[in-house]
Amino acid sequence: MADKVRLGIIGLGTQGSTYAKMIADGMVPNMVVAAIADVDPAARRKAAELYPDAPVYEDYVALLEGGDVDAVVTTVPHYLHPEMGIAALSRGIHALVEKPAGVYTKQVKELLSFAAAKPELTFAIMFNQRNNPLYRRLKEILDAGEIGAIRRSNWIITTWWRPQGYYEQSEWRATWGGEGGGVLVNQAPHQLDLWQWLCGVPKSVYSKVAYGFRRDIAVEDEVTAVVDYGGGATGVLVTATHDLVGTDRLEILGDRGKIVVENSKTATVTRLIKPERELSDGMSIEDVRRLFRGQANTDDMYAQEVIEFESVWGEQHAGVLQNFAANILDGTPLIAPGADGINGVRLANAIHLSSWTGREVGLDFDEDEYLALLNERIRAEGAFAERS
DSSP states (O other): OOTTTEEEEESSSSSHHHHHHHHHHEEESEEEEEEEEHHHHHHHHHHHHHHHTTTSSSSHHHTTTTTSSSSHHHEETTTTHHHHHHHHHHHHHHEOSSSSOOOHHHHHHHHHHHTTTTTSSSEEEEGGGGGGGHHHHHHHHHHTTOOSSSEEEEEOOOOOOOOOOHHTTTTTTTTTTTSSTTTTTSSHHHHHHHHHHHHHHSSSEEEEEESSSSSSSSEEEEEEEEEEEETEEEEEEEEEEESSSEEEEEEEEOOOOOEETTTTTEEEEESSSSOHHHHHHTTOHHHHHHHHHOOGGGTEEEEEEEEEEOOTTHHHHHHHHHHHHHHHOOOOOSSGGGHHHHHHHHHHHHHHHHHHHHOOOOOOOOOHHHHHHHHHEEEHSSSOOOOO
């Protein structure tokens, strides 16, 4: 089995079950399901039935110390990702954590610091959207400067409609103490990561957030955030869980072009012949008249390309698993290094903090202030222990 990584799956819920099936079905050829841990007896019975060759544990520490695995994936509630990642790495076991890397930056920094002290081990995060060929191509275009310097970005991502029954599945869901937030920590972490992966990390954010706006929950189900990248560049994120039809539209405007992505499937890339300011300054009054009459020849100003890739179900998740295993086996560069996991958590924390305090918040915000305000909300729920 030297050419395969023995994976332990911690948590056989929806995601854990999906990954196990992908591996068993051969979608991840360099990996095998070697052990499973779950606190739920029903999940353990299911695991024993579906994967009879894999030992099943009721405690994740027992799995880590069982000698069956080279690596683990943590498909558990968000607060547990840093704790379990550190536990695995401390035992010489490679770690792939689910998104988000944690709930608040202080705990994620502990994980990152520990991982940095173990450079011989692979530490990654399940940002499967980075394996979406569309976004990978757009990353290449942006990094090559094909649309110039980014001036503005807007992402409306409201395709997360969740009925009330979804939130009532378990007591920890949509709570501050159990889940750590709402749409920002559950549904939208991939977009928080991609937005910064593509457009860069902002300097500050101002937000308007509604908590329990259209659902009977304590956490956020409606978010509007405005970020400042510096140099006059801005961005807007709108996300929600109460839009039945939903919208997924990303626009990135540069000084030499524009990218518009619809439904994370199709991108229209506009490349200007010259920088926008040069086109503006070079227009005569007659050119302006023709433009207003709809008679301008746009071929003299820009060219457009439509990019679309076929999407195979599960390919993006399976690709991250395969890449994680390849890094362990032969050093293949990671698609999503674990250290990148703090970016989305930090932005989500800043959005919360801005809404709680009513002020614009830098991405270098006071982490103790954030944690104190988070703990206020956990205390008010009266159902979970405070965090440190």
